[in-house]
Amino acid sequence: MTELPKTPAGLGEIAAQYDALLCDVWGVVHNGKAAFAAATNALTQFRRSGGIVVMLTNAPRPSTEIPAQFAALGVPDECWDGIVTSGDATKAMLSQSAPGPAFKLGPSKDDRLYDGTGMAFAELEEAKLISCTGFYDDNRETPGDYDDLLKRAAALNLPMICANPDKVVHFGDRLIYCAGALAENYAALGGKVVYTGKPHDAIYQLCYERLAALRGQPIDKSRILAIGDGLPTDILGAASQSLDCLFVTGGIHGAYFSGGVYAEEVGQLLQDHQTRARYAISSLCW
Known part of the structure; x- marks a missing residue:
């Protein structure tokens, strides 16, 4: 042990x-x-x-x-x-990848992350990478809700930058899913994932x-x-x-x-x- x-x-x-x-x-x-x-x-x-x-x-x-x-x-x-x-670490990486464009996967509350990066955005089929900050609605969604989207992305061979490697966090007395849960599933599909956090x-x-x-x-x-x-x-x-x-x-x-x-x-x-x-x-x- x-x-x-x-x-x-x-x-x-x-x-x-x-x-x-x-x-x-x-x-x-x-x-x-x-x-x-x-x-x-x-x-x-x-x-x-x-x-x-x-x-x-x-x-x-x-x-x-x-x-x-x-x-x-x-x-x-x-x-x-x-x-x-x-x-902070993600912002530096996005700046290096600008102008992209990126497909934005995450809630609008995270949009300040992109300020000053020079990153442009596009729909999945026109994007060169995915920027994943989390679920669109982490109060009700689960990783399974994103299976089809992630399969489409993997077929396009898009790299994903995962801004939060956590899979779950406590919110009050319950656990909610984070970006790391989506990144884990994407990697399982053969997608390339770059993590910026712990x-x-x-x-x-x-x-x-x-x-x-x-x-x-x-x-x-x-x-x-x-x-x-x-x-x-x-x-x-x-x-x-x-x-x-x-x-x-x-x-x-x-x-x-x-x-x-x-x-x-x-x-x-x-x-x-x-x-x-x-x-x-x-x-x-x-």
């Missing part, structure tokens, strides 16, 4: 080992409807002790749009220093640049702690970057735990996903 993770009672027990946090947002800091007070307090306490907090999210929107969302959900400004999104390298390079700008110098990876609840994204991404990670187990994988020996259950889950985490905690707190 994978080496069992340590299980601190809170972030405060391990905070002195790190200068910076890369903290996931959905499922760790809020659930799409309200902030988790214990989590935002933990991040605030870390900052008060001299640490830097960068919120790292697979949201397919520019980071400039996230503070307004935080304010609406009750995530205080005091708990973070910077924000890096999958949308667990892939591009978004972490943006994080290191952001941390260096905030600190005034680069921060060694051994002094960075990643925090997240998604095994295929947050945890795998941290492992691939050789970062220590705090796995928040009460997020999207919460249903896995049966009340057995906690560290052993976490270790088995990590082994099942062929990844690792140095620490595990049910929910983020200080």
Whole structure:
């Protein structure tokens, strides 16, 4: 079995080992409807002790749009220093692919992502690529609703840029599908998919640049702690970057735990996903 993770009672027990946090947002800091007070307090306490907090999210929107969302959900400004999104990495990639044209797969709320990219848009048969930010209506649609569209796209051999590798996130007390679910199905059809968010390298390079700008110098990876609840994204991404990670187990994988020996259950889950985490905690707190 994978080496069992340590299980601190809170972030405060391990905070002195790190200068910076890369903290996931959905499922760790809020659930799409309200902030988790214990989590935002933990991040605030870390900052008060001299640490830097960068919120790292697979949201397919520019980071400039996230503070307004935080304010609406009750995530205080005091708990973070910077924000890096999958949308930031996607925007850079779209700019390189402009003028396209692209077929836009996703809701209109994500359209700000395209500002300044120079990308033009077209119907599927006239497009040169697909920009996938999510479902047109994630409140009611499932991946199966897109089977015909994805088959047509695969037949046209169109590459897809996936702006959010997450397959699901918590929204209140339920799970909703994200762009990663469509990208997974497209890849299964033989379609080429390029991912820009966690667990892939591009978004972490943006994080290191952001941390260096905030600190005034680069921060060694051994002094960075990643925090997240998604095994295929947050945890795998941290492992691939050789970062220590705090796995928040009460997020999207919460249903896995049966009340057995906690560290052993976490270790088995990590082994099942062929990844690792140095620490595990049910929910983020200080």
